[in-house]
Amino acid sequence: MQPVLNVEDVRRVEAALTEVGVSVSELMHRAGAAAASEVARMEGADTVTVLAGLGNNGGDGWVAAENLHGKGFDVTVVTPVEPDDLRGDIARVVAKSAQDSGVKVVVGPPRETLDVLLMGSDVVVDAMLGTGFHGEPRAPFDIWIDSVNASGSHVIAVDVPSGLSAQTGLASGKYVVADLTVTMLSLKPGLLSDRGRDACGAIVVAPLAEQTERLVREADPVAWRADLDDYVDLLEPPSNAVDKFTRGSVLVVGGSSRFPGAPMMAAMAAARAGAGYVTLAVPAQIAPIVQSQMLEIPVVALPCEADGTFSLKAADLVAELAEKRSATLVGPGMRVTSGTVGIVSTLLAGKRPLVVDADALNCISRLTSNRVDDFPELLRRDAPLIMTPHRMELARLVGLQDTPPTSLTSAMEAARRIVWSDGGSEVCVVAKGSATACVSVDVAILPKPGPAALATAGSGDVLGGVIAALLARTGVENEDLPLLAAMACEMHGYAGTIAAERYGSRGVMARDIIDALGLAEDAFEEEVAFPDAAKSGREGRRDEGADGKGDE
Ligand SMILES: NC(=O)C1=CN([C@@H]2O[C@H](COP(=O)(O)OP(=O)(O)OC[C@H]3O[C@@H](n4cnc5c(N)ncnc54)[C@H](OP(=O)(O)O)[C@@H]3O)[C@@H](O)[C@H]2O)[C@@H](O)CC1
Ligand SMILES: [K+]
Numbered sequence: 001m002q003p004v005l006n007v008e009d010v011r012r013v014e015a016a017l018t019e020v021g022v023s024v025s026e027l028m029h030r031a032g033a034a035a036a037s038e039v040a041r042m043e044g045a046d047t048v049t050v051l052a053g054l055g056n057n058g059g060d061g062w063v064a065a066e067n068l069h070g071k072g073f074d075v076t077v078v079t080p081v082e083p084d085d086l087r088g089d090i091a092r093v094v095a096k097s098a099q100d101s102g103v104k105v106v107v108g109p110p111r112e113t114l115d116v117l118l119m120g121s122d123v124v125v126d127a128m129l130g131t132g133f134h135g136e137p138r139a140p141f142d143i144w145i146d147s148v149n150a151s152g153s154h155v156i157a158v159d160v161p162s163g164l165s166a167q168t169g170l171a172s173g174k175y176v177v178a179d180l181t182v183t184m185l186s187l188k189p190g191l192l193s194d195r196g197r198d199a200c201g202a203i204v205v206a207p208l209a210e211q212t213e214r215l216v217r218e219a220d221p222v223a224w225r226a227d228l229d230d231y232v233d234l235l236e237p238p239s240n241a242v243d244k245f246t247r248g249s250v251l252v253v254g255g256s257s258r259f260p261g262a263p264m265m266a267a268m269a270a271a272r273a274g275a276g277y278v279t280l281a282v283p284a285q286i287a288p289i290v291q292s293q294m295l296e297i298p299v300v301a302l303p304c305e306a307d308g309t310f311s312l313k314a315a316d317l318v319a320e321l322a323e324k325r326s327a328t329l330v331g332p333g334m335r336v337t338s339g340t341v342g343i344v345s346t347l348l349a350g351k352r353p354l355v356v357d358a359d360a361l362n363c364i365s366r367l368t369s370n371r372v373d374d375f376p377e378l379l380r381r382d383a384p385l386i387m388t389p390h391r392m393e394l395a396r397l398v399g400l401q402d403t404p405p406t407s408l409t410s411a412m413e414a415a416r417r418i419v420w421s422d423g424g425s426e427v428c429v430v431a432k433g434s435a436t437a438c439v440s441v442d443v444a445i446l447p448k449p450g451p452a453a454l455a456t457a458g459s460g461d462v463l464g465g466v467i468a469a470l471l472a473r474t475g476v477e478n479e480d481l482p483l484l485a486a487m488a489c490e491m492h493g494y495a496g497t498i499a500a501e502r503y504g505s506r507g508v509m510a511r512d513i514i515d516a517l518g519l520a521e522d523a524f525e526e527e528v529a530f531p532d533a534a535k536s537g538r539e540g541r542r543d544e545g546a547d548g549k550g551d552e
Helices: 007-019 024-041 056-070 089-101 111-119 141-151 195-199 212-218 228-234 261-272 284-293 314-323 338-348 358-367 391-397 408-422 459-474 478-503 510-529 531-541
Strands: 002-004 047-052 074-079 104-107 123-127 154-158 180-184 202-206 223-225 249-253 277-283 299-302 327-330 354-356 385-387 427-431 437-439 444-446
Touching: 007 024, 007 212, 024 056, 024 089, 024 123, 024 154, 024 180, 024 202, 047 056, 056 074, 056 089, 056 123, 056 154, 074 089, 074 111, 111 141, 123 141, 228 478, 228 510, 249 261, 249 314, 249 459, 261 277, 261 284, 261 459, 261 510, 277 284, 277 314, 284 299, 299 314, 314 327, 314 338, 327 338, 327 459, 338 354, 338 358, 354 358, 354 459, 358 391, 358 459, 391 408, 391 427, 408 427, 408 437, 408 444, 427 478, 437 478, 444 478, 459 478, 459 510, 478 510, 510 531
Parallel strands: 047 074, 047 123, 074 104, 123 154, 154 180, 180 202, 223 444, 249 277, 249 327, 277 299, 327 354, 354 385, 385 427
Antiparallel strands: 002 223, 427 437, 437 444
């Protein structure tokens, strides 16, 4: 797994490196060299333009320029001011050195000149704004960013694409869309989430010093980006000695006359994700239509109100069913009523692995008046509890309805309030978003995100079903719940990619994701087991994270 550090912690690592004898100047030289080596790896590249800002990010750019000039590239640096006029001592020194070495320097060019220069470049190196950026890019960088994005050239961003917050992944103004980002010391959360997913392209981490790995670990990473081989131990070896019961049984509880489809999708997803036996419990009023859609999955009709939602009498029956299943998923389409609140609290008090999704999360919010973190006894149990809120559901759980989390880091903070209030490793919150974090009391794991095709109605119900199936099949230790949830997210993402190949990226519906789950799991397992063999196929097939090319 790769550590992800908050930007302030990256600065602490930088300071710690200087204490062990690696100066900031030395770090800047290594950072520039790391960026240059990515340019040099590009086949057929010859003409390079470096856009250098006024701080140390610009300094990295000047070092890269001198380095590439030394390797025989045709290099131009575009800068708002003459090297002599740079305020930072180290940046000024490296800029003058690059100028003296013969790198061409263009100061404050008009837009047309810049456009021509960038369009004629094989590679544009974006070293305008780094981790010292805040607010909206000011002139001239706002215009330069437009020019970079319009150039059609290959763009390599130094540390972070200019205009993007490396911490939040948000951009309040224009931002560079890069093909590759060479980031220093460690991954940062903003590179992996929200706008960062569009802006960074592939991500390469440049450690810059041999002490970095240790210092980054000591800096208490805010999250960990999972690699495929992290999942190896969770995948059970294929065996012919299985029957439908050894593959785990799942109970799905949900639905209402208004939303009969959501629990159906969750149940089918659980079956496609390899659960041996799936049962679906719905309000009696919709049971006949639901059963008419389900061939393989038995449907249990439970007491309901006239409005087609579960009645309070259903709670004990649900609890009985759940006791006999390897895992239960509760929530899809069930509305928030006194009946459904009763079901959720009864299941929470039970002794079996439980996945709480959708309206079941809203039931918990109702039950705790939006303060689940004030009622730790509600969540405390021995068996696993995985909660799967999207950002609005998460906000309701912890009283942030008016200011829901807008970034990966704020979503992780909200999720941590829940797991820390409980304090045990049996609770895992899967904070869903453009980047999803699987958060437990010990760790936050970031699965590689799937394609945009996953952003479709019912996709969350499918993920709930996949998580329940994996929970039922694998019977993992509580400590491994975040990893298990992350694996479910990645399989869901694979399925989304396969579905997008079949139906087009905008044509995917949740049912298509369900139908692709089995193939996705096979592909995923193959990739985990034979990463090199699968790599060539993967390159063109799916969005990737920090180790390859993709939209992240
Ligand atoms: N961590 C490490 O170990 C290493 C880090 N290194 C590198 O250092 C970088 C961080 O350097 P940094 O701190 O100098 O900040 P940086 O990103 O260059 O920006 C500062 C400049 O931008 C300006 N500026 C700010 N906002 C703006 C806006 N909205 N619009 C316009 N301008 C704006 C700001 O102006 P000010 O706000 O001060 O007026 C100032 O002039 C880091 O990203 C990495 O590349 C490597 O060299 C070595 C190892
Ligand atoms: K940059």
